[in-house]
Amino acid sequence: MSRFLTPHTAALPSTVPFTGPEALERRSGIPFRARLGANESLFGPSPKAIAAMQAAAGDAWMYGDPENHDLKQALARHHGVTPAHVAVGPGIDGLLGLICRLTLEAGTPVVTSLGAYPTFNFHVQGFGGNLTRVPYKGDHEDVAGLLDAARTTGARLMYLANPDNPMGSHHPAPVIEDFVANLPHDTLLILDEAYADLAPARTVPVIPADHPQVIRMRTFSKGYGLAGARVGYAITNPDLALAFDKVRDHFGMGRVSQAGALAALADQEWLADVQGRTIAARARLGEIATANGFRALPSATNFVTIDCGRDGDYARKVLAALGQAGVFIRMPGVAPLDRCIRISLGDDAALDILAEALPGALRAAG
Amino acid sequence: MSRFLTPHTAALPSTVPFTGPEALERRSGIPFRARLGANESLFGPSPKAIAAMQAAAGDAWMYGDPENHDLKQALARHHGVTPAHVAVGPGIDGLLGLICRLTLEAGTPVVTSLGAYPTFNFHVQGFGGNLTRVPYKGDHEDVAGLLDAARTTGARLMYLANPDNPMGSHHPAPVIEDFVANLPHDTLLILDEAYADLAPARTVPVIPADHPQVIRMRTFSKGYGLAGARVGYAITNPDLALAFDKVRDHFGMGRVSQAGALAALADQEWLADVQGRTIAARARLGEIATANGFRALPSATNFVTIDCGRDGDYARKVLAALGQAGVFIRMPGVAPLDRCIRISLGDDAALDILAEALPGALRAAG
Numbered sequence: 001m002s003r004f005l006t007p008h009t010a011a012l013p014s015t016v017p018f019t020g021p022e023a024l025e026r027r028s029g030i031p032f033r034a035r036l037g038a039n040e041s042l043f044g045p046s047p048k049a050i051a052a053m054q055a056a057a058g059d060a061w062m063y064g065d066p067e068n069h070d071l072k073q074a075l076a077r078h079h080g081v082t083p084a085h086v087a088v089g090p091g092i093d094g095l096l097g098l099i100c101r102l103t104l105e106a107g108t109p110v111v112t113s114l115g116a117y118p119t120f121n122f123h124v125q126g127f128g129g130n131l132t133r134v135p136y137k138g139d140h141e142d143v144a145g146l147l148d149a150a151r152t153t154g155a156r157l158m159y160l161a162n163p164d165n166p167m168g169s170h171h172p173a174p175v176i177e178d179f180v181a182n183l184p185h186d187t188l189l190i191l192d193e194a195y196a197d198l199a200p201a202r203t204v205p206v207i208p209a210d211h212p213q214v215i216r217m218r219t220f221s222k223g224y225g226l227a228g229a230r231v232g233y234a235i236t237n238p239d240l241a242l243a244f245d246k247v248r249d250h251f252g253m254g255r256v257s258q259a260g261a262l263a264a265l266a267d268q269e270w271l272a273d274v275q276g277r278t279i280a281a282r283a284r285l286g287e288i289a290t291a292n293g294f295r296a297l298p299s300a301t302n303f304v305t306i307d308c309g310r311d312g313d314y315a316r317k318v319l320a321a322l323g324q325a326g327v328f329i330r331m332p333g334v335a336p337l338d339r340c341i342r343i344s345l346g347d348d349a350a351l352d353i354l355a356e357a358l359p360g361a362l363r364a365a366g
Numbered sequence: 367m368s369r370f371l372t373p374h375t376a377a378l379p380s381t382v383p384f385t386g387p388e389a390l391e392r393r394s395g396i397p398f399r400a401r402l403g404a405n406e407s408l409f410g411p412s413p414k415a416i417a418a419m420q421a422a423a424g425d426a427w428m429y430g431d432p433e434n435h436d437l438k439q440a441l442a443r444h445h446g447v448t449p450a451h452v453a454v455g456p457g458i459d460g461l462l463g464l465i466c467r468l469t470l471e472a473g474t475p476v477v478t479s480l481g482a483y484p485t486f487n488f489h490v491q492g493f494g495g496n497l498t499r500v501p502y503k504g505d506h507e508d509v510a511g512l513l514d515a516a517r518t519t520g521a522r523l524m525y526l527a528n529p530d531n532p533m534g535s536h537h538p539a540p541v542i543e544d545f546v547a548n549l550p551h552d553t554l555l556i557l558d559e560a561y562a563d564l565a566p567a568r569t570v571p572v573i574p575a576d577h578p579q580v581i582r583m584r585t586f587s588k589g590y591g592l593a594g595a596r597v598g599y600a601i602t603n604p605d606l607a608l609a610f611d612k613v614r615d616h617f618g619m620g621r622v623s624q625a626g627a628l629a630a631l632a633d634q635e636w637l638a639d640v641q642g643r644t645i646a647a648r649a650r651l652g653e654i655a656t657a658n659g660f661r662a663l664p665s666a667t668n669f670v671t672i673d674c675g676r677d678g679d680y681a682r683k684v685l686a687a688l689g690q691a692g693v694f695i696r697m698p699g700v701a702p703l704d705r706c707i708r709i710s711l712g713d714d715a716a717l718d719i720l721a722e723a724l725p726g727a728l729r730a731a732g
Binding site for chain 1: 384435
């Protein structure tokens with residue numbers, strides 16, 4: 001251990017929130033034929049976004065605009081807010097780290113769901129926050145339980161993903177609107193809407209952009225299919241949006257990524273097409289699950305969570321057997337959610353491979 | 367001010383270390399004809415790097431490998447170290463933030479030079495460190511003064527750029543090797559070698575990769591011409607390199623950027639060509655300075671610092687007048703360095719514009 005670390009950082013684990021599929025391939029020596037574990041969009045980004053990135057590659061000698069001006073203007077128009085309500089950052093992952101840095105001190109209480117996004121927990125622990133985890137209620141994040149925990153612990157931050165990851169469930173907009181109306185005064189809600197672009201109608205709540213207690217997180221990684229470009233953004237009141245300037249890496253948003261996101265946002269026709277393919281792929285994945293004796297949970301996201309009907313050990317065996325068969329998937333990390341496996345939507349080619357591999361994997365899992 | 371900020375972050379300014387040229391253009395309404403302020407490489411990245419990024423753009427639906435495996439392997443081979451000695455991050459800016467986060471607590475003493483890289487200071491202040499700034503000795507960072515300050519303050523971190531920014535000067539390798547040999551036991555040296563790829567022979571010191579007290583920072587933004595891709599790396603002992611995993615944004619290095627950096631590193635012929643053009647452009651910039659009655663300082667970087675021979679007010683007027691003429695440059699921020707302006711090397715077209723604009727700018731500056 002380097003002697004230059006602070007006591008706090010010295011005590012943090014050097015582990016990763018998620019192991020990448022490339023690392024799994026290197027370890028196993030088995031290349032994945034179907035990459036269905038990271039909730040990436042196998043439908044890809046808009047061809048216009050690809051073209052914009054290709055054109056920008058020749059300009060990559062220039063730093064990207066540190067104010068992300070054009071992208072912020074376009075996002076503000078898209079969401080009906082002002083550019084001062086928008087903060088752009090390197091994916092929701094990066095923005096979650098920054099909001100934790102802005103708000104947390106050693107021991108600050110934070111509330112999330114037990115089994116929700118591990119990268120948020122990684123950042124909370126990284127900045128010394130004190131996490132309380134509220135169990136899911138069935139397959140949904142427990143909004144009443146989260147509010148209770150926020151009140152009881154005096155949470156400064158609370159995390160809720162809607163739609164949810166890893167269960168793929170969602171609360172309709174009125175539930176979230178009610179949740180926001182009942183936030184304790186001293187709690188800031190991080191509403192992770194990574195999957196909002198793919199959610200059913202009436203999932204996205206109406207929240208005034210100036211609300212002092214809500215920060216919404218959005219991304220180009222899911223519906224827009226640009227996970228590898230690292231572009232996320234927050235929508236929040238201008239005070240909090242401006243606070244990111246205190247701590248962000250001002251030149252951190254590269255030129256190629258900004259160009260790709262701008263073009264992706266402009267191509268709403270492509271997004272609509274992806275939304276249509278998403279609905280069809282959810283149905284097909286559900287059929288594959290049913291054909292193998294499993295139950296597919298309803299999905300509001302770009303993945304389907306499948307209840308394998310037994311315990312976590314069994315689901316882990318199914319996951320491992322699919323990996324051996326060249327199919328990369330993931331699964332929830334904690335019980336009782338870990339009775340499930342989580343499979344990202346694929347194009348027909350990827351789902352064909354899954355359909356072909358799953359029966360053998362189930363036999364291997366016993 | 368949002369009530370959710372910590373007292374420390376609430377007290378931080380919402381200012382930027384550097385204003386981007388795009389923001390300057392938006393404010394003035396005058397587009398820059400020559401972009402010579404940000405020490406970008408007007409010679410551009412290798413065409414092979416551009417091609418690699420263009421090919422990777424279609425794969426941008428996938429997250430980049432969070433282990434940066436292929437790039438780390440290649441960097442390790444290039445530098446004769448092991449991959450465990452390398453940490454990859456979003457530019458040196460991003461890595462400086464991470465090393466500050468790993469090592470600083472409120473009030474931790476840190477030493478740098480008065481007028482050196484503002485983004486380092488931004489991160490030190492952001493994590494509550496207590497900065498001591500040592501004046502330059504002439505046009506060079508004062509290595510003896512830095513060592514004295516580190517000893518006197520008990521600095522945990524010390525920053526030295528070699529070659530230096532903003533003066534463009536350098537210390538020969540033996541000076542740095544001696545500096546490292548005399549580091550106080552409890553001081554970690556950040557050796558920023560952003561410009562090392564363009565420096566004269568015998569600038570880069572020999573330091574054992576396992577040295578417990580040195581972390582070297584390198585980048586693809588300067589010699590390799592990929593500022594807009596955001597790829598930097600640190601070379602240090604494996605303990606400290608591994609510590610970045612405690613706090614880094616694991617999926618933060620995008621797929622397109624990793625592909626571009628890998629291809630750029632592989633094209634050393636392109637880098638050699640850039641090195642040749644760098645030497646020629648330094649000479650031409652020196653001639654332009656002399657022709658206008660100024661003195662160009664010797665440069666070990668991709669910019670030339672020009673002593674305007676008067677005070678900061680005059681240099682600021684020259685800078686402003688060049689901006690009015692459509693030429694973007696920058697200058698050191700503090701006296702006495704601010705008697706100078708700093709002009710990035712350009713291709714012939716950009717230097718032609720500078721040569722044409724400078725006499726008028728000097729008349730305007732009075």
